[in-house]
Every structure is written in structure tokens, then in C-alpha cells.
Amino acid sequence: MTSTITPSDVDLREALKSLKSTNPTLGIPKIHALLLQTHPEWLVSEKRTRKFLQSEGLVLSTEPAVLKTPYPSSRVIRDLDVQKWSTKVEVKYFNKNKGKGLVAKEEIAEGEVIWREDPFVVAPEWEIYDLQASSAACSYCTTPFTSSISTSLVTNCPSGSSECPARFCNRLCQARSAKHHPLLCPAQNPASVPLLKWARESEWLALHALAQLTSRLILANQLDASGKLLEEDWRVYSSLAQMSLEDRAKYCFGQSEEEAKNQPGWKKAYDLYIQAFRNPASSAEQKKLAKLYKKSLRADIETELFDYHGFLRGLGRMSLNLEAHGGLYTLHSHLNHCCVPNVSVRHIDQRNALSRITVVAKRDIEPGEELLVTYVNPNNGVVARRQELQEWGFGQCMCERCVKEAKALPKDEGKSSDATGKTDEIGALDMTDLEKELKAGFGVM
Structure with missing residues (x-):
């Protein structure tokens, strides 16, 4: 294509800022080449590119601290068995900024189910959460109890206490809930009640999700003496795309470093989080927590979960990776964004596994093509x-x-x-x- 269009200053400035933000280490010649590759119809000299990069302070040689704005980071999950979900996709690492993603291994037809997936953890929408709290929905798979679910199969919390409202579709859901429920059970760990209550009152979905995930990690350490289960779960958690809430406040909302460090809501959430999983307020609550928490976590995991900055990173991970209805899914978390996505994520099993997602192709997808969802409302x-x-x-x-x-x-x-x-x-x-x-x-x- 012949370059025939001279872009306006506004268009050129926006394009260069975007390219530099995703390629912060590239020099002027390479950014210029990338600009022409991205916009082959543009007629732009390297001199003009240099002028705009310098005027915006985006030249490494003149401003060592170029583009301090952090970018959400992620890593590939080592030894992840993708085939237990689908034989049609594989994980691909793109670059430092984009991180990992999923690409098709074979042709996928429009309307085809690519995979189904149950959540790693789930912090359901508040409407469903309220049903769980009133014993009207399964505390594991989130499915509301309706006429389609036999009441003879519904089971109560294993604690046998009336203090816990948790009920389950069947014994399978009850058994699977052992991976996360005990530490969030008001009967078994009453120290968790203030944390969950405040998450509900503030409608802070990420905080509830982090509580669910922390409970899962701690219990994985208790349930498996070999440590293999914890290691597998920790690899999933640490691979998730993350950006600390503190960094987000500073760089995405323009708050000062002091403002970002002193958010009263974050401090309160952290205090309740520590109270729930580390330092209960009363001796009676401490004794109950000790019954569930007999084996210490690895030092690096302990620090990442319970240090304040690690806590903020955890909240960032939850916010970035939660599916729209509150679930965190291992394979789904690999999907990158596009404003014109080629796959959709649906909750089809609404009568027996509401939290399960089904990933469906919106159009034909070719081998090697990346699978993409939208992170934002496409109608905007x-x-x-x-x-x-x-x-x-x-x-x-x-x-x-x-x-x-x-x-x-x-x-x-x-x-x-x-x-x-x-x-x-x-x-x-x-x-x-x-x-x-x-x-x-x-x-x-």
C-alpha cells in the first residue's frame, strides 16, 4: 500500500504514545518502523516521529525514567495441562507487556463449544451471595435451589452447626467445598465473619474473591502433606495478571504516592483480612482458627498473601481476572482483550452448575489465531x-x-x-x- 495520508498531530501523538507504552525499551528508529507497520497508509518522516517523541518526553536518552507507568504483568503457568479443558487451544507467550494468551491449534467453527470450565474460586454476584447466605443457593457451585434440584439431595455444612447457612446441591458439592469453605464458615472460623460482612456492605467483589482464594491456598497446605496441591494452586495464583491497587491509584487515577498509600478503605479491608486468617480478635476465635491452621505456609507465600503490599497486589489480581459473574478460572484467565472479540463466555448450565462457564466461538477461528474476549462493555x-x-x-x-x-x-x-x-x-x-x-x-x- 502506498503511503499517502499525513496524519494530524493529534492522531500521530496518540499512536506514538500507545506504541511507546507497549514497547518502552525501543528507540526512535524502531518505534518509527513500528508506526509505519501499524499504519502503512501514513506518510511520516523519522524526523517528525523524533520530534513528537521528544516533545512528549518519551526518548530514553533524554529521560531515563521514561514511562514509569506500570503495565499489568502475568506469567505462564508451568506444567499446565491445557488438554484437560480443550485439545483445540494452546498457551502462547507473546511479550512482556501483553504476556500470555490462548491461540487455536486447529480450525474452530462459529458456534462451536471450545471448552467448559469450573471456577478455581468464585465470589458470586451479590444477588447470588445473598441467596447463599439465606440457604437458598449452593455454597459451592452457586446454583439457586429451585424445583429442578431434589431437596432430598441438598446437604448442610459439615460443621453441623446452625450458625452456618451454607447448603449444597448434593454430597459432591459438599465434598468439593472442603477446598475453601471451612476458613470462611462462621461456625468453624467466626473470625472471618467481619471480613465477609464488610465485603458485602461495600460490595467489594475483589475482596470477597481474595478471601476465597486465600482460604483455598491455606487449606491446600493442610489437606496435602506432600505440598503438591499447594504448589499447583500457588502456580495458578502467581501466574495471574496483576497490578497493585496502589499502582493503579497512582498511575491510572493520578493520585499522589502519599494518597495511594493511605486509602482508609484498603487499610480497613487489610485489618479485617488479617483478623480473619491470622490474628482473630478473641481467644475463642484464635482456638477455632488454630484447629484449621496447623501447618505453616512457605515463607514466600506467607509474605505475598499477608504483607500489606502483597494484599494490594492480590486485590489487583482478583479485579483483573474475575469473570463478569465473579468466578476466577484458570484457563479463562489467559484470554486477552479485543473490542471485537471472537469468543464469548456463557453460563449455560444454570440448573445444575451455574458457576461453570462455556466458551463459544463467535465466528470461525483459524489455526494460530488468538482467542479474544472483551474486557469492557462493547456497546460503549x-x-x-x-x-x-x-x-x-x-x-x-x-x-x-x-x-x-x-x-x-x-x-x-x-x-x-x-x-x-x-x-x-x-x-x-x-x-x-x-x-x-x-x-x-x-x-x-
């Missing part, structure tokens, strides 16, 4: 979609759809229109209110 306009992605440090989305919609935006300063033709003040999208910022990460918005 380009400004809203890009804003939401940038709030988690993903940089400006430069997918084909975003680039096309951005070019169609009106040039009115301070305004931009969404994909439906509505016009919104860009200022209205700025989430400066802390409560709104937090909810965006908690899974509420």
Missing part, C-alpha cells in the same frame, strides 16, 4: 472503552474498531461522541471520585 463508544482499559494500565486500545471510531469523532474540543452518535463531555468520564474509582476495580461497574 470508543472514548468510554479506551478510558476503562486505560484505568487498568492497558494503554490506549488501537484495535481496528477503536481506530476507525476515533477517526469518526467530532473535533469539538473537550467533547467526543460514542459509537451511537451521542456526545459526552470527556470530563464526565474522569473518575476522580474515590468510591467510583474503587468500584470500577471491584467489579461493581
Whole structure:
């Protein structure tokens, strides 16, 4: 294709910022080459590229601390057996910024089920959580108790105490719940009650998910003397894409380092978290926790879970990886974003395994092609979609759809229109209110 279009200063600046944010170590010549590769229709000299990079402070030689903005990081899960979910996909590591993803190993037809997956842990939507708390939904698979579930199969919490409202679809769900339920059971570990109560009151889905995951890791250490189960679970946890809430507050919402360190809500959550799993308030609660917690965790795991900064990283992991309905899934967590996804994630087994997801192809997928979902509401306009992605440090989305919609935006300063033709003040999208910022990460918005 012949380069015939000279991009405007605004378009060039946006493109260079995006390329530099995803390739922070590349010099000017390589960024320029990448720019022309990304936009083959553009006519841009290297001199102009250099000028814009220097004006934006994006040149390594003139500003050593270039692009301090952190990017969500992840790692490949060692020895992950993908075939227990699907023979049609495989894990691929792309680069430091993008991390891992899933690509097709063979042709996948539109509408084809690619895999089904039960959650590693689940912190269900609050409507379902309330059903669980009132003994009206399974505390393991989250399925509400309806006429389709035989009441003769429903079982109670193994503690046998009326203090715990947990009920299960059947003995299988009850048995599987041993991986996480005991440490969050009000009868077996009453120290967990204030934490879960506050998570519910604040509608903080990520906090509830982190509690579920912490419980699973601690109990894995108790249930398997060999340590193999804990090692497997820890590999899953530590591989998840993560960005600390502290980094998010500083770099994505523009708070000062002091403001980011002193969030009262985070401090309270941390105190309740430590109270639930480490230092119960009363001696009676301490004795109950000691019955469940007889074997110490490895020092590195202990630090990552219970150090304050590790706690914030854990919350970041939950917020980044939770599926829309509150589940955390091992293989699903590998999926990367696109504003025009080629797969969809559905909850099809609503009568017997509500938390199970089914991943379905939205169109034909070729071998070697990456499987992609959308992290944001695809019905939003380009400004809203890009804003939401940038709030988690993903940089400006430069997918084909975003680039096309951005070019169609009106040039009115301070305004931009969404994909439906509505016009919104860009200022209205700025989430400066802390409560709104937090909810965006908690899974509420």
C-alpha cells in the first residue's frame, strides 16, 4: 500500500504514545518502523516521529525514567495441562507487556463449544451471595435451589452447626467445598465473619474473591502433606495478571504516592483480612482458627498473601481476572482483550452448575489465531472503552474498531461522541471520585 495520508498531530501523538507504552525499551528508529507497520497508509518522516517523541518526553536518552507507568504483568503457568479443558487451544507467550494468551491449534467453527470450565474460586454476584447466605443457593457451585434440584439431595455444612447457612446441591458439592469453605464458615472460623460482612456492605467483589482464594491456598497446605496441591494452586495464583491497587491509584487515577498509600478503605479491608486468617480478635476465635491452621505456609507465600503490599497486589489480581459473574478460572484467565472479540463466555448450565462457564466461538477461528474476549462493555463508544482499559494500565486500545471510531469523532474540543452518535463531555468520564474509582476495580461497574 502506498503511503499517502499525513496524519494530524493529534492522531500521530496518540499512536506514538500507545506504541511507546507497549514497547518502552525501543528507540526512535524502531518505534518509527513500528508506526509505519501499524499504519502503512501514513506518510511520516523519522524526523517528525523524533520530534513528537521528544516533545512528549518519551526518548530514553533524554529521560531515563521514561514511562514509569506500570503495565499489568502475568506469567505462564508451568506444567499446565491445557488438554484437560480443550485439545483445540494452546498457551502462547507473546511479550512482556501483553504476556500470555490462548491461540487455536486447529480450525474452530462459529458456534462451536471450545471448552467448559469450573471456577478455581468464585465470589458470586451479590444477588447470588445473598441467596447463599439465606440457604437458598449452593455454597459451592452457586446454583439457586429451585424445583429442578431434589431437596432430598441438598446437604448442610459439615460443621453441623446452625450458625452456618451454607447448603449444597448434593454430597459432591459438599465434598468439593472442603477446598475453601471451612476458613470462611462462621461456625468453624467466626473470625472471618467481619471480613465477609464488610465485603458485602461495600460490595467489594475483589475482596470477597481474595478471601476465597486465600482460604483455598491455606487449606491446600493442610489437606496435602506432600505440598503438591499447594504448589499447583500457588502456580495458578502467581501466574495471574496483576497490578497493585496502589499502582493503579497512582498511575491510572493520578493520585499522589502519599494518597495511594493511605486509602482508609484498603487499610480497613487489610485489618479485617488479617483478623480473619491470622490474628482473630478473641481467644475463642484464635482456638477455632488454630484447629484449621496447623501447618505453616512457605515463607514466600506467607509474605505475598499477608504483607500489606502483597494484599494490594492480590486485590489487583482478583479485579483483573474475575469473570463478569465473579468466578476466577484458570484457563479463562489467559484470554486477552479485543473490542471485537471472537469468543464469548456463557453460563449455560444454570440448573445444575451455574458457576461453570462455556466458551463459544463467535465466528470461525483459524489455526494460530488468538482467542479474544472483551474486557469492557462493547456497546460503549470508543472514548468510554479506551478510558476503562486505560484505568487498568492497558494503554490506549488501537484495535481496528477503536481506530476507525476515533477517526469518526467530532473535533469539538473537550467533547467526543460514542459509537451511537451521542456526545459526552470527556470530563464526565474522569473518575476522580474515590468510591467510583474503587468500584470500577471491584467489579461493581
